[in-house]
Amino acid sequence: MSASTSSAAPAPLTGMRFAIGAFAVALATFMNVLDSSIANVAIPTLSGDLGVSVDEGTWVITVFSAANAVAIPLTGWLTQRIGQVKLFVAAILLFTISSALCGLAPNLSVLLLARVLQGVSAGPLIPLSQALLLTTFPKEKSGSALSLWAMTATVGPIVGPALGGWITDRYSWSWIFYINVPVGIFAGAAVWMIYRDRETPTHRLPIDTVGLLALIGWVAALQVMLDKGKDLDWFNSPVICALGIFALIGLAFFVIWELTEEKPIVDLRLFAGRNFLGGTVAISVAYAIFFANLVLLPQWIQEYLGYRAVDAGMVTAPLGIFAVVLAPMMGKLMMKTDVRILATMAFAGFSGVFFMRSLYTTQIDQYTLILPTLLQGIPTALFFVPLTAIILSGLPPEKIPSAAGLSNFVRVFAGAVGTSLLATGWNNRTILHHSQLTEQANSYNSIFTESVAQAQSTLQIGASNALAFIENGLNAQAAMLGLNDIFWLSAIIFIVIIPLIWVTHPSKDAAAEAATAGGH
Incomplete structure (x- = not known):
């Protein structure tokens, strides 16, 4: 085992470091939440520009959510393997790069691939932002830390649709993704500057590779089936039937594997409670x-x-x-x-x-x-x-x-x-x-x-x-x-x-x- 730092909890931040650190972490959260709502009002315009139907344009939202969901269970393992601060900064930078790729996408296929990458990088941002804010504030003010996080997370639904609509009408839908670039660069740099000496201990841990691949497989098959179902006339299509069978078998295998694995990627035994x-x-x-x-x-x-x-x-x-x-x-x-x-x-x-x-x-x-x-x-x-x-x-x-x-x-x-x-x-x-x-x-x-x-x-x-x-x-x-x-x-x-x-x-x-x- 190797540890990057002592296991002792770091002291709360003070002064300018406290202000910059809390603002940067909250800004990364805001960027993530904003992106989940800012695209909603742009779907009709985006679909028209890319020459696809509005139903196909909606995939921009659903593939992001599906990729985000798959990445969430990995956060705990990655945190222990890489460290809280390094993972948070890496997730911010990957989110920033994938946002730029979304804006540059020449067609729907490239945009969906970039959104998948964006969703994967967004997975660790929410839980790690909460964790970093709790170390920023004194323990007796943990409620204030979580209130700041909640305020940041709920401002997104206010700003997102209005900002997304204004940008789409005034410029183009690409800029709803481009605006993440300067925000992400600033947030990533500020977090690294303030928190790099407050890294959590790291451990070499095995990962449930079979469980992870099974999870990705059935989630991807189910999401593609749902998104393409209407276009292919649902179960009158052999493609939809094949995807449905694969998703069902994959889910069954995933459940059995996770219930019998000693260190599963997803602890399904929790559902017994x-x-x-x-x-x-x-x-x-x-x-x-x-x-x-x-x-x-x-x-x-x-x-x-x-x-x-x-x-x-x-x-x-x-x-x-x-x-x-x-x-x-x-x-x-x-x-x-x-x-x-x-x-x-x-x-x-x-x-x-x-x-x-x-x-x-x-x-x-x-x-x-x-x-x-x-x-x-x-x-x-x-x-x-x-x-x-x-x-x-x-x-x-x-x-x-x-x-x-x-x-x-x-x-x-x-x-x-x-x-x-x-x-x-x-x-x-x-x-x-x-x-x-x-x-x-x-x-x-x-x-x-x-x-x-x-x-x-x-x-x-x-x-x-x-x-x-x-x-x-x-x-x-x-x-x-x-x-x-x-x-x-x-x-x-x-x-x-x-x-x-x-x-x-x-x-x-x-x-x-x-x-x-x-x-x-």
Whole structure:
């Protein structure tokens, strides 16, 4: 065994080193979180520039999430093998390089490869940023360290869509990736300058190579199957069938291998715990719905309401306002309240927000469009931390890093899967509603004939152009009805999964255990 430093915990930073160090670590977190939301509003423009459909453009988001999920379980092993500081700086620099490659990508294939690299490098950034902030602050102010981290992480949803929309409209979608370059260079250099003499001990540890390859194999097969399914007519395609069989066999092999391996890359035995199982399933399903809707909403706003990317960003930006305002209060609130009550309130709040959206129409005004997004910030603030507390509650200290890594892997991967599934669902429901609407568009329907005549008269156009005008309206209406179905289903799912919270029995120290997880 070799150690790069003494195993003793480093002293908290002070003065200018404290200010620069905390800012640089928080900036790296912000860069990562920003990138997960900044691309959402750029998908329609990006897809048009690259000559692909919006559905294919959505892969830019899903492959990032899938690669990020696979990288998360590796963070613990890499930290012990390389060292906390070296790994964090390397992840920042790799994220920066891959961001530049994203911006330079001449076609979708190159962009997706660069996004995979970006997702892999993003894996260690979140857990290591928490750990470094906890060593930056005095131990008695660990709550302040995690509050700073939470504030940084929740500012991203506010700034990301608005900034992404503005950059896309003013310059080009490439610059939503290029802006990471100066930020990443500064953050990496500052972190290395401040923290290089505070490296953690390193150990030569074996890695579960078979488990890692199996994990990559079934995750990749499943994600490609979900992303290509609609284009290839799902299971009528031999390619989709082969991918599905490979993913199923790969998952089964992965589960059996990990349960029998002495030092697995993912400790699946944690699912035997009631708190971990209930909490992880709940947070993963909820995040899948939450994240997928964050992707679909800006697409609909731009494609069917005619908003510019910057305006779509401004509509979705208010999500983070209440999340930022309430984040500093969560620590004290969790100490005084059963975390299951807070999580239940979050799910009920999300359900209410999505029910409000299920009433949207094609004539919606901006206020009605923004209000649910603004209110969504309240359940967002009550969402992540209480469920993390439930997941980690009652676990021995040595299990907390593995549990935090596994739950984050499942959650992030669920976000990628959820986006693919809901995007497909929206497309299918849109086709169904369009078919139902066009059944009424015939010469025997007086309302339809009157609409054609009115369009001709009002717009001073011929019959063929009037029919094309009506068809555009039908397309917008069908897409709206399809998205309403997705919103309504999302509202129902949030209610249905509430019992998962109440099968758990978190300890009274659940909040403290959640804070402890920030150091791993």
